[in-house]
Amino acid sequence: MAKRHIMNTILDINSLFQLPNPPSQSFLLSLDWSKAYDRVSHAWLDHVLTHLQLQRPTIKLIQTVYHHRQTSIFINGKFSPPFPIRQGIPQGDPLAPLLFNISIEPLFNALRTHMQGINVNQRNFTVRAYADDTYIGGTGLQDWSTLQTWIDRHLLAANGKMNWNKSTFYPLSPTSNYSSPPYPPAATLPLTTLGVLLPITPENSSTLWNSLLQKAKNRAAPLTERNLTLRGRILILKSLILSTFWYHTSVSPPPHNIITQLQTLINQFVWKGRHYHPKMDIASLPISQGGINLPIIKTEIEICLAKTLSQAFTTNTPFWIHVNNHILQTRTSHNNIVQSINQKRSTKLSIEPLRRGLSACRKIENIMPNTMASMPPLPTLRNILRPQTPTAPNTLTIPSVGTINWDEIFHKH
Numbered sequence: 164m165a166k167r168h169i170m171n172t173i174l175d176i177n178s179l180f181q182l183p184n185p186p187s188q189s190f191l192l193s194l195d196w197s198k199a200y201d202r203v204s205h206a207w208l209d210h211v212l213t214h215l216q217l218q219r220p221t222i223k224l225i226q227t228v229y230h231h232r233q234t235s236i237f238i239n240g241k242f243s244p245p246f247p248i249r250q251g252i253p254q255g256d257p258l259a260p261l262l263f264n265i266s267i268e269p270l271f272n273a274l275r276t277h278m279q280g281i282n283v284n285q286r287n288f289t290v291r292a293y294a295d296d297t298y299i300g301g302t303g304l305q306d307w308s309t310l311q312t313w314i315d316r317h318l319l320a321a322n323g324k325m326n327w328n329k330s331t332f333y334p335l336s337p338t339s340n341y342s343s344p345p346y347p348p349a350a351t352l353p354l355t356t357l358g359v360l361l362p363i364t365p366e367n368s369s370t371l372w373n374s375l376l377q378k379a380k381n382r383a384a385p386l387t388e389r390n391l392t393l394r395g396r397i398l399i400l401k402s403l404i405l406s407t408f409w410y411h412t413s414v415s416p417p418p419h420n421i422i423t424q425l426q427t428l429i430n431q432f433v434w435k436g437r438h439y440h441p442k443m444d445i446a447s448l449p450i451s452q453g454g455i456n457l458p459i460i461k462t463e464i465e466i467c468l469a470k471t472l473s474q475a476f477t478t479n480t481p482f483w484i485h486v487n488n489h490i491l492q493t494r495t496s497h498n499n500i501v502q503s504i505n506q507k508r509s510t511k512l513s514i515e516p517l518r519r520g521l522s523a524c525r526k527i528e529n530i531m532p533n534t535m536a537s538m539p540p541l542p543t544l545r546n547i548l549r550p551q552t553p554t555a556p557n558t559l560t561i562p563s564v565g566t567i568n569w570d571e572i573f574h575k576h
Contacts, residue, residue, distance in 0.1 A: 164264060170471065171481040172291045173359050173414050174516075176298050178486035180352075180362035181514060183493055185335040188303035192310070193354065195329035199295035200259065201251040203266045204322035205229055208252075211265050228258045250322060260294065267292070270317040274299065274310065293357055300335070363415045363515050372417040376424055379404050383432050393455050396433050404432070405458060412467045416519050426460045433457060444550040453557070459550070465523035466544045472520035473538045475500040487517050504528065504535050 179191055208229065212222045229252050233245040252262045275289045291298045301307055317323060331350040353360040353367050360367035382404050391399065408425075411417075417425070433455075434440045441454075447462075448454025475484050484500060491497040495510060500521070503510070507528045509521045524535050531547050539547075558568045 164268075166479070169293050169357060170410075170413050171474070171483065172293050173357055173361070174471075174483035175291050175481060176354075176356060177359075177361045177363050177414075178483040179300055179335055181486055181490065182335065183490065186302040187336050187338050189335040190301055190307070191333040191335055191354075192299045192301070193331045193333070193356070194297040194299065194314075195326040196295045196297070197324040197326040199323075200254050200263055202322050202324055203229075203252050203263060204250055204320070207321040208262060208266055210320075211269060215265070225258065225262070228253065228256055228262065263294065266321055267295075267297075267317075270313060270321075273313045273317075296357060298356070359411060359415055365418070365513065368415050368515065369418050369421075371411065371415060372421040375408065375411060375417075376421055376428075379408070379425070379428060383428060387432055387435065393433065394450070397455055397457065400429060400432055401458065405429075409463070409467055412464050413471045414516060416464055416468060416515055422460050422464065429458060429460065447550060462545075462548050462550075464519075465526065465548055466541055468516050468520040469523040469527055469535065469544055470541060471516050472500060472504070472524055473535055475504070476536055476538055487514065490514065491517075501536075 176191070179185070179189075182189075209222075209226065212225060217225075232248040232253070234248055235245050236243040252259045252266075271290050271292065289300065299310060301310060314325060318325060327347065330347065331354070332347045333352065333354060334349050352362065353370075355361075360371050386399055386403065389399075430443075433446075440446065443457065443459060446454050446457035447459050449456060474481055475488075488499040490512065491499060491503065491510065494512060497503045497508060497510065500517070502508075503521055504524045505528075507525045509525050510518055512518055527534050527544065527547055534543075534547065558566050559572070560566050
């Protein structure tokens with residue numbers, strides 16, 4: 164959906180667990196939709212598309228994705244006669260995620276309109292979702308009854324089905340006293356959502372990153388012995404081994420011991436255990452300057468965290484930014500994230516990605532003031548934080564070979 168990001172979805176949900184004084188009966192509900200894509204009603208989609216005020220030819224074009232479809236069953240080496248598919252949207256079709264969003268968004272709009280939610284700095288939290296992962300927050304029994312009413316209406320209209328046995332209920336206040344019924348049994352933390360353990364604490368981050376580190380080692384092992392050039396190894400490293408890290412880094416940065424182990428893994432993969440190679444500061448330079456773009460994990464993490472915290476400068480700031488501002492104002496002498504960045508301040512609060520994000524922003528502002536306010540792209544941040552070393556020499560002298568330049572080293576032959 165436009166102007167929505169999975170990173171903010173995670174941090175918004177996490178911020179509910181960080182609220183200093185949540186209402187006594189506040190809760191977070193994680194909903195599990197049964198066969199979400201397979202159950203979408205075609206009649207309901209037609210109804211919603213009509214109310215979106217699209218042009219009729221556009222609606223007809225979209226309807227070709229899910230109308231007039233047929234399938235057969237392959238049993239004992241033979242196909243059954245074809246029969247029509249009268250519900251569901253085809254997973255794998257590029258339009259399928261958007262069609263599912265369209266089918267479920269009316270429910271979210273109803274909740275945003277009728278459900279008060281949790282108020283922090285006059286901003287209400289109501290619902291956060293990513294595909295069919297849905298999380299809804301409320302303040303008490305009145306919100307719970309309203310929530311049930313609108314969910315029942317949506318299920319009836321859209322042919323949906325809720326798997327209440329797999330849906331989980333999390334109290335947000337330590338003083339909560341929930342009666343059951345109407346509330347389901349309270350679940351225990353951590354909450355695993357979208358690949359991250361919530362709330363983001365040192366213990367949960369350590370568990371998450373130990374698992375990610377092992378996955379990286381398992382991926383690197385069969386690729387290490389491949390006969391690749393240095394540039395080829397960097398390409399494989401970034402695309403197949405490190406690609407899943409940056410998503411997690413932006414919301415739940417790894418512990419320092421994991422950073423060290425990741426860098427060791429990178430160095431061993433690239434240099435294949437050789438002790439004779441350029442220093443890291445040289446190897447991390449662009450190819451045009453004599454390097455090979457070797458990733459420096461610590462620097463890349465700082466780049467990701469600074470980019471995350473730069474959202475404090477946006478016009479429509481995310482909910483989690485407001486919660487962190489509220490925490491800064493109540494627990495420290497800071498006013499808000501923007502002023503902390505402008506004043507080059509960090510914090511000792513063990514709240515991530517706030518703590519290490521502010522440290523990264525402070526480092527950037529010390530090198531190049533007034534950078535963060537412009538919400539710079541990742542390449543700009545990388546150029547600022549890249550190790551400040553002299554450019555590698557244009558030529559290299561190799562015993563028994565002579566003097567060669569970088570163009571010869573990186574020649575296609």
